[in-house]
Amino acid sequence: MSVPKVSKICCIGAGYVGGPTCAVIALKCPHIQVTIVDLNQARIDAWNSSDFNLPIYEPGLEDVVRATRGRNLFFSTDVDGAIRAADLIFVSVNTPTKKTGIGAGYAADLNYVEKATRRIAQIATSSKIVVEKSTVPCRTAESMRVILEANSKPDARFDILSNPEFLAEGTAISDLVSPDRVLIGSLQTHEGKEACKALSEIYANWVPQERILTVGLWSSELSKLAANAMLAQRISSINALSAICEATGANIDEVAHAIGKDTRIGPKFLKASVGFGGSCFQKDILNLVYLSESLHLPEVAAYWRQVVEMNEYQKRRFTRHVVDTLFKTITGKRIAVLGFAFKADTGDTRESAAITIIKHFMEEKALVTIYDPQVEHEQIWMDLQEVSPTFTLQQIKRQVQIAPCALDACAEAEAVVIATEWKEFITLDWEAIYEQMSKPAFIFDGRLLVDSAKLAKIGFKVSSIGRGAEVTA
Numbered sequence: 001m002s003v004p005k006v007s008k009i010c011c012i013g014a015g016y017v018g019g020p021t022c023a024v025i026a027l028k029c030p031h032i033q034v035t036i037v038d039l040n041q042a043r044i045d046a047w048n049s050s051d052f053n054l055p056i057y058e059p060g061l062e063d064v065v066r067a068t069r070g071r072n073l074f075f076s077t078d079v080d081g082a083i084r085a086a087d088l089i090f091v092s093v094n095t096p097t098k099k100t101g102i103g104a105g106y107a108a109d110l111n112y113v114e115k116a117t118r119r120i121a122q123i124a125t126s127s128k129i130v131v132e133k134s135t136v137p138c139r140t141a142e143s144m145r146v147i148l149e150a151n152s153k154p155d156a157r158f159d160i161l162s163n164p165e166f167l168a169e170g171t172a173i174s175d176l177v178s179p180d181r182v183l184i185g186s187l188q189t190h191e192g193k194e195a196c197k198a199l200s201e202i203y204a205n206w207v208p209q210e211r212i213l214t215v216g217l218w219s220s221e222l223s224k225l226a227a228n229a230m231l232a233q234r235i236s237s238i239n240a241l242s243a244i245c246e247a248t249g250a251n252i253d254e255v256a257h258a259i260g261k262d263t264r265i266g267p268k269f270l271k272a273s274v275g276f277g278g279s280c281f282q283k284d285i286l287n288l289v290y291l292s293e294s295l296h297l298p299e300v301a302a303y304w305r306q307v308v309e310m311n312e313y314q315k316r317r318f319t320r321h322v323v324d325t326l327f328k329t330i331t332g333k334r335i336a337v338l339g340f341a342f343k344a345d346t347g348d349t350r351e352s353a354a355i356t357i358i359k360h361f362m363e364e365k366a367l368v369t370i371y372d373p374q375v376e377h378e379q380i381w382m383d384l385q386e387v388s389p390t391f392t393l394q395q396i397k398r399q400v401q402i403a404p405c406a407l408d409a410c411a412e413a414e415a416v417v418i419a420t421e422w423k424e425f426i427t428l429d430w431e432a433i434y435e436q437m438s439k440p441a442f443i444f445d446g447r448l449l450v451d452s453a454k455l456a457k458i459g460f461k462v463s464s465i466g467r468g469a470e471v472t473a
């Protein structure tokens with residue numbers, strides 16, 4: 001068998017990964033027709049919207065979609081048609097943490113991956129390369145292979161590859177255009193290696209060959225979980241140190257700078273914060289914990305579980321600090337929360353630290369006003385309802401408001417909490433904000449974003465994560 005020729009790609013799942021990833025493939029490979037499909041009609045309609053009001057916010061994404069949509073990039077709900085036509089299919093569906101049943105709270109819910117796989121098996125009448133793009137537990141490709149082979153038709157063979165996605169939301173387009181590496185895992189059979197070559201050739205249209213790594217299937221699957229676990233572990237490590245800084249008078253930024261100069265450690269991902277969020281870190285670590293436990297490795301499981309526990313501790317510690325500083329009660333007090341997305345440059349709120357913090361504030365009966373430049377209001381209400389099931393939406397709306405700008409959010413507030421590191425918060429008119437706030441006016445910088453000395457000069461009482469001198473007057 002020779003290297004399969006790929007002229008048509010289908011991507012199942014038009015989300016944060018499927019959308020940007022396959023849009024960039026379409027941009028870089030004008031000779032390949034790329035169709036991104038989803039069951040969610042509203043999402044597909046947004047991808048196809050005439051004013052390019054795309055379903056996800058990602059810097060640079062609109063330009064890519066404008067350049068390719070209708071040329072060799074298509075969005076559709078015709079999942080079957082796209083499967084039938086494709087030579088290569090990316091499975092890029094969601095794999096959330098299971099909420100009920102065996103492994104609830106830890107294991108990945110593979111229901112969506114299985115459904116998509118079964119659909120491919122049912123519909124395909126010619127050979128396909130099926131690429132696992134979703135983040136999945138080690139050896140999921142084996143289950144996919146069994147399902148596909150048990151249902152394959154004569155003349156239709158399936159080769160399975162693992163090609164985990166390492167993009168980070170907020171920088172997805174630059175990550176995809178210039179990736180640190182592309183990882184492709186395949187069975188080490190002749191056919192597996194040929195399929196791997198076919199996918200490598202697609203990436204080789206713009207990614208230097210030395211950055212395309214080819215490995216075994218299981219290593220590829222595990223590498224994705226491992227990468228996210230290591231990244232999250234760095235954040236929890238620096239956050240654990242931030243607690244020591246606050247108690248001792250050390251400054252976490254100075255500590256991070258000092259240790260990051262060691263080339264063995266490196267400077268990236270050493271920013272202390274109110275905690276990590278996003279759809280992946282927590283989910284993937286819990287997945288690793290579950291995998292370790294299933295493999296009877298309880299010490300390994302406990303080690304990784306602690307990374308998530310430290311993250312929860314950091315959020316609790318931050319809220320407690322706000323309450324303590326505001327004279328041990330925030331009942332009836334106005335608190336402005338700047339930022340609701342889990343990080344800057346995205347509208348994604350999944351596992352955002354802001355959600356947990358606001359939940360705690362609501363429990364303390366504070367009055368919260370939220371401002372975020374990108375997150376849809378509906379999303380905020382949905383998230384707050386989900387995290388506080390004992391509150392009705394009406395009750396939530398009695399305590400929480402959403403403001404159209406930062407200045408409005410801060411009006412008459414006793415404290416401002418910076419929950420997301422949006423750049424625009426650095427250059428706000430802090431003097432005007434100060435004028436409008438109740439005094440003393442507090443700022444709690446959960447992202448080490450603003451210039452605390454400058455704000456203290458205006459009159460704010462500033463409190464930053466990991467800074468010893470708790471409140472500067």
Ligand SMILES: NC(=O)c1ccc[n+]([C@@H]2O[C@H](COP(=O)([O-])OP(=O)(O)OC[C@H]3O[C@@H](n4cnc5c(N)ncnc54)[C@H](O)[C@@H]3O)[C@@H](O)[C@H]2O)c1
Nearest residue numbers: 013014015016017038039040093094095112116134135165
């Ligand atoms: N978001 C990230 O930053 C990121 C980064 C790397 C990897 N990942 C992984 O990529 C995968 C997808 O993540 P996401 O953030 O894009 O999720 P998402 O929820 O934004 O998108 C998944 C999409 O798949 C669709 N879908 C589910 N089942 C389907 C089916 N049978 N047929 C057609 N469409 C179907 C859903 O409707 C949804 O729109 C996950 O496994 C995630 O862990 C995510």
